[in-house]
Amino acid sequence: MSDALPADTARRHTIEEGPTQQFASDNYAGICPEAWSAMEQANRGSATAYGEDEWTRRAADAFRDLFASDCDVYFAFNGTAANSLALAALCQSYHSVICSSSAHVETDECGAPEFFSNGSKLLVAPSPDGKLTPGAIRALATGRSDIHFPKPRVVTITQPTETGQVYTVGEIEAISATCRELGLKLHMDGARFAHACAALDCTPAEITWQAGVDVLCFGGTKNGMAAGEAVIFFDRALSEDFSYRCKQAGQLASKMRYLSAPWIGVLESGAWLNNARHANACARRLAATVAGIDGLELIFPVEANAVFLAAPEPVLDGLRARGWRFYTFIGGGARFMFAWDADPVQVDRLAADVIELAEQATASVAA
Ligand SMILES: *Cc1c(COP(=O)(O)O)cnc(C)c1O
Numbered sequence: 001m002s003d004a005l006p007a008d009t010a011r012r013h014t015i016e017e018g019p020t021q022q023f024a025s026d027n028y029a030g031i032c033p034e035a036w037s038a039m040e041q042a043n044r045g046s047a048t049a050y051g052e053d054e055w056t057r058r059a060a061d062a063f064r065d066l067f068a069s070d071c072d073v074y075f076a077f078n079g080t081a082a083n084s085l086a087l088a089a090l091c092q093s094y095h096s097v098i099c100s101s102s103a104h105v106e107t108d109e110c111g112a113p114e115f116f117s118n119g120s121k122l123l124v125a126p127s128p129d130g131k132l133t134p135g136a137i138r139a140l141a142t143g144r145s146d147i148h149f150p151k152p153r154v155v156t157i158t159q160p161t162e163t164g165q166v167y168t169v170g171e172i173e174a175i176s177a178t179c180r181e182l183g184l185k186l187h188m189d190g191a192r193f194a195h196a197c198a199a200l201d202c203t204p205a206e207i208t209w210q211a212g213v214d215v216l217c218f219g220g221t222k223n224g225m226a227a228g229e230a231v232i233f234f235d236r237a238l239s240e241d242f243s244y245r246c247k248q249a250g251q252l253a254s255k256m257r258y259l260s261a262p263w264i265g266v267l268e269s270g271a272w273l274n275n276a277r278h279a280n281a282c283a284r285r286l287a288a289t290v291a292g293i294d295g296l297e298l299i300f301p302v303e304a305n306a307v308f309l310a311a312p313e314p315v316l317d318g319l320r321a322r323g324w325r326f327y328t329f330i331g332g333g334a335r336f337m338f339a340w341d342a343d344p345v346q347v348d349r350l351a352a353d354v355i356e357l358a359e360q361a362t363a364s365v366a367a
Helices: 007-016 033-042 054-067 079-090 112-116 134-142 169-182 193-200 242-248 257-269 271-290 313-321 344-366
Strands: 072-076 095-100 121-125 151-158 185-190 215-219 229-233 306-310 334-337
Touching (some): 033 257, 054 072, 072 079, 072 257, 079 095, 079 112, 079 151, 079 185, 079 229, 112 121, 121 134, 134 151, 134 169, 193 215, 257 271, 271 334, 313 344
Parallel strands (some): 095 151, 151 185, 185 215
Antiparallel strands (some): 072 229, 215 229, 306 334
């Protein structure tokens, strides 16, 4: 049709419409300056391939410093691969992995943990807030011990959970004590690990190896990097042959320095923690503004960088009509996620829209 815009003009138009910054996902954010500058520095010449380079060595050392541990560090492209390969390293195909019903490994990885472990079954504990408890782990691990049932071998917890709940040091210690007693390894999905450290104001070591975690997947993507997660083995015996696993799964980057250098940028500068603190603060900012408004309810306590808001349908429709994007697939409410780049002005605009629509909804019910 003659009045149709050329395809790329139409796309630009769509991007420019509505609120300029959205909070539907913390993956909407770009690359933070510290990660970007480290990549730029790594790009100033050639370097050895497949992780045999200076950048990758420095990044692994930065993790060993951060955790005060002689851990073994690997770099994967994304969290699904990191989690799946880490779990596969801890399991034989006849083993099982205990997780919460809302764990990313269960709900959002397309069966990759089972695929990469050649069939290790996920045993799912029902959980309203996404957290596992020693009791739930014990019930699943001891419910069956006959040859017909896959042998429980690993527990995986998400820190913070998919609903933004943070395990305290004490909760992790209690889980790891149960794991040790039952002969289970403990894996942590830390796609937002930095946000948990910021929320608890603790060191990375305190909520990992010092509390009994064997393997951590430390998320870089949601912490301000372009892509990349680090798989950290605190028990080096568990990482035997892990490089082969990564290579076979298509996770060995030939130009590894572009996955590892951004970690140097965020770890050495402290941006990993500052980014997470800012994201958490923006979530608290929205939560504090909408708390106590008639008709609105925070579905989960706001502990990290997520806000789950229950509101009448007209309020959610109104937000959509004003151009706000959000998902409603967890808990029935609207989920807002904040990243390193969240603009407090934009957070306040969202809060003002939420409040105005809620007041309209309340007024129309009263009328
Ligand atoms: C985002 C996320 C991941 C990683 O997802 P990818 O899209 O595979 O990078 C893993 N676990 C949790 C809890 C997440 O939120």
